[in-house]
Amino acid sequence: MPIIENDYLKVETSLLGGELLHVIDKENKQELLYQANEIWPHHDVILFPFIGPDSSYQIDRKKYSCPTQHGFIRTSRFEIVEEKENRIVMEFRDNERTFQSYPFHFVLRATYSLEERTLKREYEIINQNEEELPFQLGDHAA
Numbered sequence: 001m002p003i004i005e006n007d008y009l010k011v012e013t014s015l016l017g018g019e020l021l022h023v024i025d026k027e028n029k030q031e032l033l034y035q036a037n038e039i040w041p042h043h044d045v046i047l048f049p050f051i052g053p054d055s056s057y058q059i060d061r062k063k064y065s066c067p068t069q070h071g072f073i074r075t076s077r078f079e080i081v082e083e084k085e086n087r088i089v090m091e092f093r094d095n096e097r098t099f100q101s102y103p104f105h106f107v108l109r110a111t112y113s114l115e116e117r118t119l120k121r122e123y124e125i126i127n128q129n130e131e132e133l134p135f136q137l138g139d140h141a142a
Contacts, residue, residue: 006086006114017074018090018110020044023119034141044141046110046123048073049102051138059103059134066101070140073108087113094128105129 001021002013012022021043023032036043047070050057056065066072073092082089091109094102105128113120127133 002080002083002088002090004084004086004088004112004114006116008117009114009119011112011114011119013088013090013112015078015080015090017076018046018078018092018108019074020112044139045070045074046108047071047136047138047140048108048125049104049135049137051136064101064103070138071136072098072101078110081109086115087111104133104135106133106135 002015004011004013005026008026010022010024010026011020013019014021020033024030025032033043050066050069050071053069055067055069056063058064068075076092076098078090078092080088080090089109089111091107093107094105107126107128109124109126111122111124121139123137125133125135125137
């Protein structure tokens, strides 16, 4: 699991879904992030390309559906593209599996960085298509 840290915070992430797993206040030795359990087995997931409970949508009169609510990113494997002591950039690129339920080419890039006592999150969606890229992007911190 990739880890970034500075004098104040230690953050552990997962390549599965780009999810945050731990945010630890090093001074107080305190976990700041919800920890998964049997009721909600996640910590802080990225929601893409949908954020609501409805997993079906229509584009140009054609209906598509996603196998899970809130999209497929939380079950997708990210790759690290940059890793430093206090910053990590990971990305997910569309593939044959995602194209079946979301027929668009894209890159989703997640950047986590530490600045003093602050964890900064940035998400970037890169459209790899000629046409518009419809999407919703959200975050589900439990």
